[in-house]
Amino acid sequence: MQALLDRIDRSIDDAVLTTPEKHALVADLSARPWRIDQLRQLRNHAFELVLARARDPLQAASMPALVKWLNDVVKVLDQVAAPVVIETEVWFSPGSECRAAVINHIGSCRKRADICVFTIADDDITAAILAAHRRRVAVRVISDDDKRHDAGSDIQRLREAGIAIVLDDSDAHMHHKFALFDERWLLNGSFNWTRSASQVNEENLVATNDPQQLREFAGQFEALWARFM
Numbered sequence: 001m002q003a004l005l006d007r008i009d010r011s012i013d014d015a016v017l018t019t020p021e022k023h024a025l026v027a028d029l030s031a032r033p034w035r036i037d038q039l040r041q042l043r044n045h046a047f048e049l050v051l052a053r054a055r056d057p058l059q060a061a062s063m064p065a066l067v068k069w070l071n072d073v074v075k076v077l078d079q080v081a082a083p084v085v086i087e088t089e090v091w092f093s094p095g096s097e098c099r100a101a102v103i104n105h106i107g108s109c110r111k112r113a114d115i116c117v118f119t120i121a122d123d124d125i126t127a128a129i130l131a132a133h134r135r136r137v138a139v140r141v142i143s144d145d146d147k148r149h150d151a152g153s154d155i156q157r158l159r160e161a162g163i164a165i166v167l168d169d170s171d172a173h174m175h176h177k178f179a180l181f182d183e184r185w186l187l188n189g190s191f192n193w194t195r196s197a198s199q200v201n202e203e204n205l206v207a208t209n210d211p212q213q214l215r216e217f218a219g220q221f222e223a224l225w226a227r228f229m
Helices: 002-014 019-030 036-054 057-080 097-108 123-134 155-160 195-199 211-228
Strands: 088-093 112-117 138-143 164-167 177-181 185-188 203-208
Touching (some): 002 019, 002 036, 002 057, 019 057, 036 057, 088 097, 088 195, 097 185, 097 203, 112 123, 112 211, 123 138, 123 155, 138 155, 138 211, 155 164, 164 211, 177 211
Parallel strands (some): 112 138
Antiparallel strands (some): 088 203, 112 177, 177 185, 185 203
């Protein structure tokens, strides 16, 4: 949030929201979901900047330009504030659909993948994670410390490839099965990232772009990452 406030502060210096500044502001705002109160804070900050200059007699000549600048900033904020169309898909196993959904979301990821799963033992899913890492996606994995010793576990293979991995250090299991992609998509459900989960188990998997769920699961991921580091 502070970075966006600073960007708005810099933009008003010449009383013009230039095209590069507009594109940069849109990119920053589009990089993650924003709450309505956060967008309102940005809007109020822009108004306060203009009002502060309106009280200065030396700024009188620049007021038409400042009003246009404010209008341009508000248009950008309104664009981002458009209601999010929530999309949800559901899959079940046995069968290949859950596994394919995991692989497709990993393959579509471009910037960041935060994976928090009990175990990873499906070679095709592992291959997708490794491919994402090679194309410079920032991959982080949280997994269970006991399951890394299972036959077929790919956790050590991922670690040796340079992927950031932390394991729980408790007597209980880290039993989550969720993943976040580019802060835009959440995968969650009972589906284990293993061959047996696809071939024989009764499992479920849900994908959603719901901003509230994204925030909640991202917060849980960060809390677990900090705890197990």
